[in-house]
Structures are given as C-alpha cells and as structure tokens.
Amino acid sequence: MYAVLVTGGKQYRVAQGETLRVEKLEVEVGNEIKFDNILMLGDSDGIKLGDALSGASVTAKVVSQGRADKVRIIKFRRRKHHMKRQGHRQYYTEIEITGIAGGSK
Template sequence: MSTAVIRTGGKQYRVSEGDTIKVEKLEGEPGAKISFDEVLLVGGDTPKIGKPTVSGAKVSGEIVAQTRGDKLIVFKFKRRKKYRRKAGHRQALTQVKITGIQG
C-alpha cells in the first residue's frame, strides 16, 4: 500500500488510498473530483522524495463534504483601560477522500 505526503492550504498531510482528510477549504461540490499536484513524497517499495516535489506524481481524491471547524475564541484586551473585544472564528474545511496515488 503506497503512501504520499501532499501539501495544500499551507499544510502537509500524510495520506494513503482510502483515507479521509480535512483540509483548508477547496472549491467544489460534494462528489467532485480533485487532484493534488504538490506531492512531496511517494512511499512504497521504492520511496521517491521530491526536491521539493516529486515530478509527475499526483494524488487524486473526491470531495465528501464542505464543513466548518470548531469555534475558536479570539479575545483582546488592554489592562486597566476597560478595553475588551471577543470574537469567534470557525474555519471553512473540505473533507476529501483519497482515491488514488500515481507516481
């Protein structure tokens, strides 16, 4: 079973065929096919390490759902000045099922 390390949304993910991962928001409806061309490593019997990416390697997947992450609280204040600001943030995420690794 081959594995790969891909880069998307400024983060790196280690994936295998059949894995489901949550990545930063990607455009597309659930069921749409997507491919990741920034493949940093392809593992297996003979691993290939990219410098910085593996040429010709591609990881394909399918969008499962568009979701949002847990709420994070952002709180700013200045001591002794009665300045308080509280805001919440929920990151938009895309759930992707990995369907194939070529390379």
C-alpha cells in the same frame, strides 16, 4: 503506499482510503480532485523525494464542505476596563483519498 501532498499552504501525509480536512477548495461535493504537488512517495520498496515529483499525483473525492468549530479570541487590557471578544470559524473541505499514482524523479 503513502504520499505527502501540499494544498492550502500545508503538507499532509495521506494513504489510500483516508479521510482528511483541508483548507477550503472550490469543488462541488461528490466530484473528484487531483493533487499534482507531491513532495514524497513511500512504500515497501523505499521512498521517492523531490520538490513536486513529476508524474506523481493523488486523486481524492470531495465528501463535504463545512465550517470548523468556533475559535474564540479575547483581547484584554489590564486596568483599562477594556475587553474585546471575537470568534472565527474556518471553512474546510473534507476529502477521501481514492488513489495514489507513482511518478519518476
């Protein structure tokens, strides 16, 4: 069984046992988190679609919190002898999917 969930303004296709990185969530490491905004559920019988399926949820365990690799930004103006360098490291939360509960549409 798999599901498509929404968190941090992004959609993720997940299955039980998978580990993925999502935008930072304010949850302690080791705690469980429940996602209720599920757009799609799929299994061998077919799929269920909807804008936030009622009764459907995905539970996950927080594995770690961290920062991604640095992305370097360079702004350069030709012929002006001007260059600006900047870096950014995005915060993330790594989660492991522990369960997918089906809902009715």
